[in-house]
Amino acid sequence: MTEFTAFRGEHDGTVKQSVGRVDNLGNKDVLMKLTHAGLCFTDVHYIEAGIALGHEPVAKVVQVGNDVRHIAVGDTVGYGYNHGACDDCDECRLGNDTLCNERRMYGEVDTDFGGFGEYAKLHERFVHKIPEGMAPEHAAPLQCAGATVFAPFLKHDIKPIHRVGVIGIGGLGHLALQVANKWGCSVGAFTTSENKVAEAKSFGAHDVIVTKRADGKSFVPENDADKFDFIICSVSSQVPWDDYFDCLRPRGQIIPLGVDFGKFETNRYF
Ligand SMILES: [Zn+2]
Ligand SMILES: [Zn+2]
Structure with a gap:
């Protein structure tokens, strides 16, 4: 001993x-x-x-x-x-x-x-x-955060032809953006703050959607081409799930990675 x-x-x-x-x-x-x-x-x-x-x-x-x-x-x-x-x-x-x-x-x-x-x-x-x-x-940081964001690419069979969104530009999110970019995907970042747009792009986001808009309008993309095959949620809190469901293409998936102890609630039953 x-x-x-x-x-x-x-x-x-x-x-x-x-x-x-x-x-x-x-x-x-x-x-x-x-x-x-x-x-x-x-x-x-x-x-x-x-x-x-x-x-x-x-x-x-x-x-x-x-x-x-x-x-x-x-x-x-x-x-x-x-x-x-x-x-x-x-x-x-x-x-x-x-x-x-x-x-x-x-x-x-x-x-x-x-x-x-x-x-x-x-x-x-x-x-x-x-x-x-x-x-x-x-x-x-790859031993937990990196493994956590990389696993969905294998488990959910995310391919370079897919468009991937990442919610949150923090400990998990900044790694998810890098993995998705290097994997060859079209990458969109969701952030509540205009201040994080440049940072998200520096990590590999091709475009950034600011979810709290000054004009009060919805952040859901109008065109299907701008919607997502996969949305990786990296934040440890509830997000407006219904809006994110509306951001998905047909057969799209949301992959929640963060832990929140509240209820997962949605009104989207397709
Ligand atoms: Zn961890
Ligand atoms: Zn076993």
């Missing part, structure tokens, strides 16, 4: 230095010394849980178990929100390990192994190499 420094959220809502512990390596385990970590709003949700915060870590591998095959000492690696799964159920076999009944998620397990700690130990299958040439400080 080795002790190290970890920064935990406390019950009073502050973050304090504390002690983390890591025990001996299993045959498939990887021991990492953490170097960088992003901040995600989910850390705020967990700030009173007493866990080592941070789930966007990048690290150097310092030791590997005897049967580790894909990761080596000295590799720069990252790991995500899910720390493990059974690897044998239908969902795992379909690549949906976050839906596995035996999933091991941030906040529930490995509560010493947050990104704001010195060390972490994970099974090698849940550790991945950071590509050479990518700065660790750029890789860190």
Whole structure:
């Protein structure tokens, strides 16, 4: 058992230095010394849980178990929100390990192994190499926010011929705009603020729709060509869903990524 420094959220809502512990390596385990970590709003949700915060870590591998095959000492690696799964159920076999009944998620397990700690130990299958040439400080936010906005492109089969809208230009939204642009899509950004138009374009939006208009008119595009095949909602609050449904092309989809604890309400029943 080795002790190290970890920064935990406390019950009073502050973050304090504390002690983390890591025990001996299993045959498939990887021991990492953490170097960088992003901040995600989910850390705020967990700030009173007493866990080592941070789930966007990048690290150097310092030791590997005897049967580790894909990761080596000295590799720069990252790991995500899910720390493990059974690897044998239908969902795992379909690549949906976050839906596995035996999933091991941030906040529930490995509560010493947050990104704001010195060390972490994970099974090698849940550790991945950071590509050479990518700065660790750029890789860190991709471990949660980047993965969150990239997943819909694979899961929903978003293609370069599609027009993609992104609601909100914040932690998730600025990455979603970049992914959609690089994926080859026509990209529109939705923002409440005129002040964010230039910023949204700098991240890859081809056009920007300001939803709170000075003239009080609807922000829904008049022409079908300007409407969307997919709208990715990156904000953690309710938005005027009916208006966004009206922004969709036939068979269009809205993909909500942010967490809000209110009801999802709409009057659009098509
Ligand atoms: Zn996160
Ligand atoms: Zn499983």
